[in-house]
Amino acid sequence: MSTRSTTPTSAPASAPTGAPAGAPAARRALVDVALLVGRLALGGVMIAHGLQKLDQGGLAGTADGFAAMGIPAPTAAAAFALAVELGGGVLLLLGALTPVVGVLWALNMAGAWWFVHRDAFFASDGGYELVMALAVLGLVLAATGAGRLSVDALVARRRRTDRAAVPA
Template sequence: MTFPAPARDLAVLLARIAVGLVFFAHGWQKLFTNGIDGTAAFFDSVGVPAASAAAWFAALVELVGGAALIVGLAVPVAALLLLIDMVGAFVFVHAGAGLFVEQGGYELVLVLGAAALLLAAVGAGRFSVDHLLASRRRTAQPVGA
């Protein structure tokens, strides 16, 4: 069974907002709560290579990528960057700690990575800036083009 188009687009919108909020909050935390220096120090302590560059990458991808998901702008690109971010979090931080997040495990990283992959595959849906821009491009093309 497949949802009718309006319900499917509403589901994609709600998923984008929920996932985007979580990523945005984690990016905000890395930039403004812990700070880049604190984030880089943590990354260094768990063996993340190029910890300072990785901290900037993670913070900016999560903050900007999360915001992009929320509004539905460049969703496939943002989601792929967020997926890469989650692969790094899995490999360098959470994989050895088991599944459960309260033990430092990877359950949140796994779910966020899977959600990012799904959004990269299905796109932003009808209720998005991506859809609005695509609609404008289609109507702006000359007849016969």
């Protein structure tokens, strides 16, 4: 006869959104590591694309390229892309403002799909395959959060501690 309780328990407040309620500690840790790997991979890709834009003419060169592709308000679009790629990439590496960055990244990729990549599927043909995968990863991170190995989690823990210390 098992002595293990079958009563469901809720996950502790520090559990990442992606871990199911009552998930064993090992499962929660695996989710945290997976979210960290996803953030590091996407953040690295974002930063690489931002640095590529800086290396190929900076804001003005990127705006000129966007204008040639028919992207409206090319200077504003280039500034948005550079800010999301460089600033958002660094924030993702840290796990800071992850839901906001994930949504902004997905919007950036939606623009890339609409204006540049929608006529083909495979990336080797200039298609949207990679753009779609990157956008979906941004949305997954926006929905799940950064996990416990992040600045977002540190801030949340600090807020809970501060609230608990203040008498009601």
